[in-house]
Amino acid sequence: MEKTIFMKIIDREIPAEILYEDEETLAFLDISPTSPGHTLVIPKKYSVNVFDTDSETWLAVMRTVQKIAPAVRDAVGAKGVHINSNHGEEAGQVVPHLHIHIIPRTDRSKFEFWPPQKYKDSEARETAEKIRANL
C-alpha cells in the first residue's frame, strides 16, 4: 500500500512541526491552518477513519487530543477550540488517514459551521428509529 502523507510524517520522510508523540499517536501543525495553532492528531497505526479504526486506537487518539487541546489553546491565547474530524470524502475528508483537527478560536465572529435546519413532522422520530435499528 502506498504511504499516506501522514505516514510519511510519522516516518519523518517529509517535514512537519511535530508537537507531541507517544507510542500510538502523533500531533503536528496543520500545514494550511484555519487559525494559527491548528493541530492534527493522528494514530500511528493506520486506519482511514472512524469506520475502520479499532477502539483502542480511537481512544489513544482522543487521549492525545485531550492532552494537546489546552496547550494549543493557551499557546495562541485562544478562548476555545473546535475539535472536529471528517470521515469520508462526502464529509470533506481529503487525507485518507484518521485525523482529528484541533482549531483554536478567539471569538465567535464569522462563526459559520454546520448551519442548523429543522426536522419536518415525524422526521426526527423516524430518523432516530433507523439509527437505533442499526446499533
Ligand code: AMP
Ligand atoms: P481533511 O480535509 O479533514 O482530510 O483534512 C486534511 C488536513 O490535512 C488539511 O487541513 C490539510 O491542510 C492538512 N495537511 C495536508 N497535508 C499536510 C502536511 N503535509 N502537513 C500538515 N498538514 C497537512
